Amino acid sequence: MSQRITVLIPCKNERENILECIESARMIGDEILVADSGSTDGTVQMVHAMRDCRVIQGRWEGYAAFKNWAIPQASNKWVLILDADERITGELAVEIRQQLSGSTDDVDAWRVQFTTYFMGHKLRYSSWNNGAVRLVRRDVCRYQDQLVHENFKIEPERLRHLRNPLEHYSIRNYDHYFEKYIGYTELGARQLRHAGRRATASSLLLRPFFRFFYLYVLRGGFLDGRIGIQVCVLRAFFSTFVKQARLWEMENLAAQNESAAVKTIEPGVSLAVASESDSSVRGSKAA
Secondary structure (H helix, E strand, O other): OOOEEEEEEEOOOOOOOOOHHHHHHHHOOOEEEEOOOOOOOOOHHHHHHOOOEEEEEOOOHHHHHHHHHHHOOOOEEEEEOOOOOEOOOHHHHHHHHHHHOOOOOOOOOEOEEHHHHEOHHHHHHOOOOOOOOEEEEEEOOOOOOOOOOOOEOOHHHHHOOOOOEEEEEEEEHHHHHHHHHHHHHHHHHHHHHHHOOOHHHHHHHOOOHHHHHHHHHHHOHHHHHHHHHHHHHHHHHHHHHHHHHHHHHHHHHHHHHHHHHHHHHHHHHHHHHHHHHHHHHHHHHOO
């Protein structure tokens, strides 16, 4: 008999995705737990109306922190984390049930691959998804403290791999892409800055071209046709370049603030020196 599983769906303002996501989660979930971080578009009301889902609501403090808050609230010891724009397939549901039907004493998590769709088109070669740990043991696994692209740290001997992928309907249109990746580039730049990385002339100028060559030529993005061109250009000359540019922006702002602070302090120092000089002169005259 297969062990019971909770499907955890973190979301915010996902009314366009949430119903289909939950429908796919029903294929595998003994419990469907929707963790909302402040939706204002009616997402929570839609989930409540379905009646077979449990809703929890919490304050957003970052991707990793929010998911780490939600995971322990699952009723079952196995948790499948599913973003609202992802779908479980029948083949993946069967495979997960088979995995959980046997002994799992030596396993803490499973990694899954993705089939990515860009504006409705399946990406065969230019997909940006390289797989992620998604099926985890509730009482063991927590996300590492990262601003973006958060992940678990699992001992290799306790990690397994699922053969069947999740379907990821990532981008609906260009407005959706820019809205999504403007935020990602800022978080990515902040993460680089926290790690001590600097934006250099070469990283601003050359890194986007190298990225495009890798994605379009070496990874075979050209085989995805016109969609592949768009995806590779966006990832290289928007995501990669803007992240480096925002890193430079943060460095530049920090330098300007430091310079302004020094200029603010200097007049005070001069006044203090002048005051001490005046006191010395008055003391000499009195003597």
